[in-house]
Amino acid sequence: MSDPDFERLQALRDEIRQHDHRYYVLDAPSVPDAEYDRLMRELRALEAEHPDRVTPDSPTQRVGGKALEGFAEVHHALPMLSLDNAFEDLDVFDFDRRAHERLADAAGPIAYSAEPKLDGLAISLRYEDGVLVRGATRGDGTTGEEVTANLRTVAAIPLRLRGAGVPRVLEVRGEVFMRKADFERLNARALEAGDRTFANPRNAAAGSLRQLDPAVTAQRRLSFYAYGIGEVEDGALPDTHTGLIGRLGDWGLPVCPERARVEGPEGCLGYYRRIDAVRPGLPYDIDGVVYKVDRLAWQTRLGFVSRAPRWAIAHKYPAQEALTVVEAIDVQVGRTGAITPVARLAPVFVGGVTVTNATLHNFIELARKDVRVGDTVSVRRAGDVIPEVVGVVAERRPAGAEPWVPPTHCPVCGSHIERPEDEAIARCSGGLTCPAQRKEAIRHFAARRAMDIEGLGERYVDNLVELGYVDSVADLYHLGLDDFLEMKRRADERDGVTPETVKAGKIATQWAGNLLAGIGASRDTTLARLLFALGIRHVGESTARTLADWLGSLAVVRRAPAPVLRALPDVGGAVAASIAEFFAQPGNQAVIDRLLERGVRITDQHPPAPKLAERLGLAELLALLAVPKLTELRSRQLAERLASLDELAGMGLEALRATGLPEEVAASLAAWLEADEHRALLQRADALRVELLAAMPHAAAAEAPLAGRTVVLTGTLSGMTRETAKARLEALGARVAGSVSTKTDFVVAGADAGSKLAKARELGVTVLDEDAFAALLAEPPRG
DNA sequence: ATGCCTCGAGTTCA
DNA sequence: CTCGAGGCAT
Numbered sequence: 001m002s003d004p005d006f007e008r009l010q011a012l013r014d015e016i017r018q019h020d021h022r023y024y025v026l027d028a029p030s031v032p033d034a035e036y037d038r039l040m041r042e043l044r045a046l047e048a049e050h051p052d053r054v055t056p057d058s059p060t061q062r063v064g065g066k067a068l069e070g071f072a073e074v075h076h077a078l079p080m081l082s083l084d085n086a087f088e089d090l091d092v093f094d095f096d097r098r099a100h101e102r103l104a105d106a107a108g109p110i111a112y113s114a115e116p117k118l119d120g121l122a123i124s125l126r127y128e129d130g131v132l133v134r135g136a137t138r139g140d141g142t143t144g145e146e147v148t149a150n151l152r153t154v155a156a157i158p159l160r161l162r163g164a165g166v167p168r169v170l171e172v173r174g175e176v177f178m179r180k181a182d183f184e185r186l187n188a189r190a191l192e193a194g195d196r197t198f199a200n201p202r203n204a205a206a207g208s209l210r211q212l213d214p215a216v217t218a219q220r221r222l223s224f225y226a227y228g229i230g231e232v233e234d235g236a237l238p239d240t241h242t243g244l245i246g247r248l249g250d251w252g253l254p255v256c257p258e259r260a261r262v263e264g265p266e267g268c269l270g271y272y273r274r275i276d277a278v279r280p281g282l283p284y285d286i287d288g289v290v291y292k293v294d295r296l297a298w299q300t301r302l303g304f305v306s307r308a309p310r311w312a313i314a315h316k317y318p319a320q321e322a323l324t325v326v327e328a329i330d331v332q333v334g335r336t337g338a339i340t341p342v343a344r345l346a347p348v349f350v351g352g353v354t355v356t357n358a359t360l361h362n363f364i365e366l367a368r369k370d371v372r373v374g375d376t377v378s379v380r381r382a383g384d385v386i387p388e389v390v391g392v393v394a395e396r397r398p399a400g401a402e403p404w405v406p407p408t409h410c411p412v413c414g415s416h417i418e419r420p421e422d423e424a425i426a427r428c429s430g431g432l433t434c435p436a437q438r439k440e441a442i443r444h445f446a447a448r449r450a451m452d453i454e455g456l457g458e459r460y461v462d463n464l465v466e467l468g469y470v471d472s473v474a475d476l477y478h479l480g481l482d483d484f485l486e487m488k489r490r491a492d493e494r495d496g497v498t499p500e501t502v503k504a505g506k507i508a509t510q511w512a513g514n515l516l517a518g519i520g521a522s523r524d525t526t527l528a529r530l531l532f533a534l535g536i537r538h539v540g541e542s543t544a545r546t547l548a549d550w551l552g553s554l555a556v557v558r559r560a561p562a563p564v565l566r567a568l569p570d571v572g573g574a575v576a577a578s579i580a581e582f583f584a585q586p587g588n589q590a591v592i593d594r595l596l597e598r599g600v601r602i603t604d605q606h607p608p609a610p611k612l613a614e615r616l617g618l619a620e621l622l623a624l625l626a627v628p629k630l631t632e633l634r635s636r637q638l639a640e641r642l643a644s645l646d647e648l649a650g651m652g653l654e655a656l657r658a659t660g661l662p663e664e665v666a667a668s669l670a671a672w673l674e675a676d677e678h679r680a681l682l683q684r685a686d687a688l689r690v691e692l693l694a695a696m697p698h699a700a701a702a703e704a705p706l707a708g709r710t711v712v713l714t715g716t717l718s719g720m721t722r723e724t725a726k727a728r729l730e731a732l733g734a735r736v737a738g739s740v741s742t743k744t745d746f747v748v749a750g751a752d753a754g755s756k757l758a759k760a761r762e763l764g765v766t767v768l769d770e771d772a773f774a775a776l777l778a779e780p781p782r783g
Numbered sequence: 784a785t786g787c788c789t790c791g792a793g794t795t796c797a
Numbered sequence: 798c799t800c801g802a803g804g805c806a807t
Contacts, residue, residue: 334793342794359794361800386794386798424801425792538803540791570789572804741788755798 012043016059072146074136078230083314089269095313096265102302109264113241114271116258117288117314119202120177121209124230127170130161150209153218161251167235174226178205179283182221201285226253240294272315288316321380321390324348326373329404333412335440336537337427341366343389350379358387362424363406372401412436439465441535445473450533451525454518463491472591476519477598484512526604536582538575550612553605558583561685563624567615608692616689629668645686649679704733705780709745712737715753717770732780748773
């Protein structure tokens, strides 16, 4: 390479770096884009002639070439922490007070470094001898993903640090985000190209950074601000956080210009309000501000609580809300008859989506908020998902707006609406005579987690019920092709759909065929699915499984009296009563008979679980009868004097006294036994008890590898669906729960895990990433 | 009695 | 996801 060429190469690189720095770090572009592009093109051409001169820190190396297979894991030597959250002023005062308590020698207010909390992705950048060698996402804080190739394409991230005093090894922590303007440009372009758009800048930034092809990342304009450091070797650093961030800026790293040094909690709150005021004008989205104890030596002394530092806290802004007008308040009738008021809203964009409906939960809640038709209300997406009405803007209430009057009768069937004294939810009393409840019951029956009838969507359920083809779920199983076609024809007629063409007829036939096949395929099912599908109140997937596992067969479940049901784990008085009541209805029994007659077949019935024996001892069952004053202790006493429950049914007050029970217990029991229905219950319960104990297999099944373990799934697994993961875990004997607590044995965290992961860390619960989970499934622990 | 912890049920939008 | 309510440990 000739010297002039080499000089030109260096000059080009320097100039481009200057422009990058001015544009991304100083936010003050010095040349038009076209000029910048020209420089880049020249550099690329020159480098193409001299491939041996291409260095990793050359600006051209930002745009990576080849797509990755996946991301490698990176272990963070110093974990990337999460922060505790403050939501109210009081939380900030508490935070400051705790810091003061641990820094007894701190005279006067503590100085804090305050900065906006950007809504982006936390990353770590490793510089060795000033050159970027590795970039990684935060991941779970301990282990992240290696995204160096993608981060290289982020122009705001210097590939080489400038200036003096750069440590030999320096890990920089900061946030990758997308500016509002860049986000809008990206979405506008996507819209033009017919691609899908991103809901918000955070999603766009996350999606862009996780691109396997760095060339895609390169086309998205991502930004970066440094806000801290990780590992450092061989380097001297300032002794305050403010000084540290200033130094990072000196070395060419972009840092947030809105930073401030404030004193005491009052200073923090002042900053919080100042930023809130300018928030709409900021070029990026934020979800709060962060305060850090400024003096680094003090940070060290304060240390950590589990995974969060005691020297920093994130002060969050309330979730973004938007104002809109209530056009109407409707009520919906759920499967259990629950009446839910829903606000119909003028469409409004909030939290990344357009909202037109928002739940008002129940009458009490609605009355408390006093929402009226015509009101201007504030709407937010609770937990960033489900829209809810936060409150009414009182000043904007139109004159003459009347308080909303809850209906007294079901809008669908006209039955009375009842609300038990101590419950918040009002219910239609119509039961299955109410078409709304019937539809919901059938839809529930057909749902994927229930009988899984493919092809039976909401519209068809509505039509089948409205036109009288289906009254109960059993009716689904005797309809034939012709019935479905006839129904469709009548539905079309009713809706005024144009006369059928030959082609339409063909499509209808195909639809009916598919539905018939779907219904047929659902006939073979499991006991748990069928029990869940029946829609018994208080019996969800989990309870249905408990019933199936412990009792083993439908025959037993359908005639189990409440006390026997109460012997099962997680089944108490309310649940047992609900189940027993369901099966006490002749109509429900008839539906089950018809289901079986029409070919519904339970494939997994088995004898009752052996472990049931210890829960169905005489004493245990006595306690489960729910006789007033008959405590567990007294039940045990009584049981010792009895050979069977039958015997008890024949006992009067005298005989009971003779067993040594205290007078009032004996009296209470005698009174209870007077009722015929109670004696009948006693006998039924005892008969089933004896039968179950006799039917029980003696050999205990081998212990499953994960028996007794509770697992929680969170985030998105790339290798399998949540359903599959759940099934695999359950096959190993584990229980899959929905929320993390101290009882959770471990959490499986996929990508973009949220609050559950945070909670797991807070509680110190073991977290498995996807690889570890795969390993566990491949080789379960023995025993 | 009290306070977790889980489950059930209802919910929105793309 | 969030709420209420049921179950159960303390």
